[in-house]
Amino acid sequence: MKKIVSVGLIWTLLFSMSVSVFGQELINILPSGISYDEVGTSIENIVLENEATTAGVAVAIFDRNRVIYENSFGYADVENQLKVDSQTVFDWGSSSKLLVWVSVMQLWEQGKINLNQDIRTYLPEGFLHNIDYEEPVTMKHLMNHTAGFQEIVSDLFLKDKKNVLSLGDALKKCEPEQIYEPGTVTAYSNWGVALAGYIVESISGIPYDQYVRENIFEPLGMRHTAISVDLSDNERVSKERDKLQSYTKEGKLLPDSFYYIQLYPAGSCVGTLDDFRKFAQALVSTDNEKSELFDKKTTLEQMLSPTAYYGDTGIPSNYHGFWGIEYSISVLGHGGNTAGCSSNLMIDKNSGVGIVVMTNQQNESIYNWDMLNLIFGSFKDSQYADYNTSAPKGFFRTARTITKGPLSIYSVSIHNMEEDELDSFWIYTEENGIEKQINPYGDMLKLKPSEYIPMIILVIFSASGIIYSLIILVVGGLIITPVSNMINKKRGRTIAPSATRKWNYLACGLQLIWGINIAMLYYQVTKYAPSEHYTWQFVVNGIIAIAIIVMIAFLIAKRKTIFYSKKEKARCITTSIFLFMALLAIQYWHMYEFWAL
Structure with a gap:
């Protein structure tokens, strides 16, 4: 009898051990199906395949209990052969927005904010001036980017620290128009997120950067991360950031690519990979323990619950500010870009597996997006892969x-x-x-059609008018007219330029000046020049519009006496049409409203 019991115990022990080992093997498989042990080699192969265009990259993969893989590749400064290492810092970019949402949820946990309350409840009286809809804007709208604000491009990135304003003043200076009713359209908004950061500041009674440091960085031991607009809250990080060079996604140098992000809660965080991973890992705390970010385990669960969906499909698109992304499984997180860096943070809240990526390349996608297939599987294997089989028609x-x-x-x-x-x-x-x-x-x-047809017509006519004017001025003014004058001089004739020719050259010159002004304006905006540097150009547009009206009115008034030939008449009518279309473009796109910048 004892022998039978002993044999049974041995078999039971062996069976339980095999189950344990089998279970452990299952646990050590990523959602993509790749084992924990294999993923490092796969990542290193991707880096090797893209070595020619890679500057610097750092990546960490983790689950609830451990770091699965962490490594860095390439150079923080290619020209000086300064390698990326554990001390290298990168810009978080828009991944910084997750700090705002964690801060908001901490205040929600304390009962200090209602996510469905009109945000004006938490702002100084009269702070918002451009709210055009009766539907109130709530914190949840800000989280979902459905508050209805239009984009802002002025004064977002600044080179001169002297131009940086306080968060409240910066928000008031560049407050956007509200162009959609709250809750109807998802329009990504840096301004809306910065406003949420200011609400954190207003409720807590301390500056937003101080709040983040005391309530997120310090509890998580993130000693190598800065959040202030000028990185002054962490001197070491500021010095390390000075060492970092940035590059295009093709690997070309982008000199002097650091900018002060005035709406800093939306994207100014800078830090090491290890700190970025600590923050991300705190978002997937173990089943039995609460996150270090919150007092209650249920708060994290609430934060990672859906707040918006893809239409009426029931598929989440947003989780309290975390975007829902579909790979072979549904994951959530946030990517980020600055003028010189790219980053990404994605987690699978079911398995607890996550990844953080940081690069010193602008708009980088191979490591920040494509590589995530190794962790979460390809979208083609998703249950939603066949959801749409044809592209929608139209513009x-x-x-x-x-x-x-x-x-x-x-x-x-x-x-x-x-x-x-x-x-x-x-x-x-x-x-x-x-x-x-x-x-x-x-x-x-x-x-x-009533929206895109006018735009297409105006763009075509505006571009054609500028080219036409350039041809008239170069060919007519610099070639034909001088040659004609030379010939007439040899023949002993002196022919004064006709009034129509003078008008035509003046009109073409006016249109060419407008084109140059638009090109200069485009350059200024895309190079993040302060709005004060190009406000005058909108004044110029207004002056040009008035001049066009005067020019066309003059031609109409003198139409019975000014034309000497059908050819001159045809030329002036053609020029008038291009001038009129330029006037329509200035009016259609409000290019003269310098006061509304």
């Missing part, structure tokens, strides 16, 4: 645009979806009378 414009004010020409960018874009998740729907394509990070709105 679309990103909801993240500008339709009011002097920079509304920003809205010219329109998009026709191609079949090769079907390899990511999106849905096409109609909500509240708005036809749109819902994507991660924001909506694409379908344009009506």
Whole structure:
């Protein structure tokens, strides 16, 4: 009998050990199906394949209990062969926004904020001036980027520290127009997130950067991360950031690429990979323990619960500020870009597996997005991979645009979806009378013919008019007229330029000046010049508009006496048409509204 019991105990022990080992093997498999032990080699192979265009990259993969893989590659400064190591700091970019949402949820946990309350409850009286809809803007709208604000491009990045304002003053200076009713359209908004950071500041009674340091960085031991607009809250990080060079995604140097991000809660965090990983890992705390970020375990669960969906599909698109992204599984997190760095933080809240990536390359995607297939699997293996089988027809414009004010020409960018874009998740729907394509990070709105046809016509005529004017001035003014005068002089004839020729040259010169002004304006805005540097150019647009009206009025008034030939008449009419279309463009895109900048 004892022998039988002993044999039974041995078999039971062996069986339990095999189950334990088998279970451990299952646990050590990433959502993609790759084992923990293999993922490092796979990542290193990707780096090797892209070595020619890689500057510097740091990556960490983790689960709830440990760091699965952590490594760095390449150079923080290629020219001086300064390698990326554990001390190298990178910009978080928009991944910094997650610090805002964690801060908000901490205040929510303490009962200091209601996510569904009108945000004006938490702001100084009269702080907001451009709220145009009766539907109140709530914190949840800010989290979901559905507050309805148009994009801002002025004074977001600054080179001169002297131009940096306090957070409250910066928000008031560049307050955007509200162009959508709250809750109807997802339009990504840096300003909206910075406003949420200011609300944290208003409720807590301390500056936002101080709040983050005391309530996130210090509890997590993030000693190598800075959040202040000028990185002054961490001198070591500031010095390390000075050593970092930045590059294009093709590996070309981007000199002097550090900017002060005035709306700093939206994207100014800078730190090491290890600190970035600590923050991300705190978002996937163990089943039996609460996160170090919150007093209650349920707060983290609440934060990682959905707050917005892809239409009526029931598929989450946002989780209290964390974007929902579809790989083979549903993950959530936030990517980030600055003028010189790219980053990404993504977690699977079910398995507890996550990844953080940091690079010193602008708009980098191989490591920040494509490589994540190794961790979470490819979207083609998702249960939603066959959700959309054909691209929607028509023209679309990103909801993240500008339709009011002097920079509304920003809205010219329109998009026709191609079949090769079907390899990511999106849905096409109609909500509240708005036809749109819902994507991660924001909506694409379908344009009506009455919206895109005028834009196309104005762009074509404006570009054609500038080219036409250049040809007239160069060919006519610099070649034909001097040659004609030379010939007439040899023949002993002196022919004064006709009034129509003078008018035509003056009109073409006016249109060419407008084109140059627009090109200069584009350069200033894209190079992040302070708005004070180009406000005068909108004044110039207004003067040009008045001059065009005078020029056309003069031609109409003198039409019976000024023309000497049908050829001159045809030339002046052609020039007048281009002038008139330029006037329409200035009016259509409000290019003269310097006061609304």
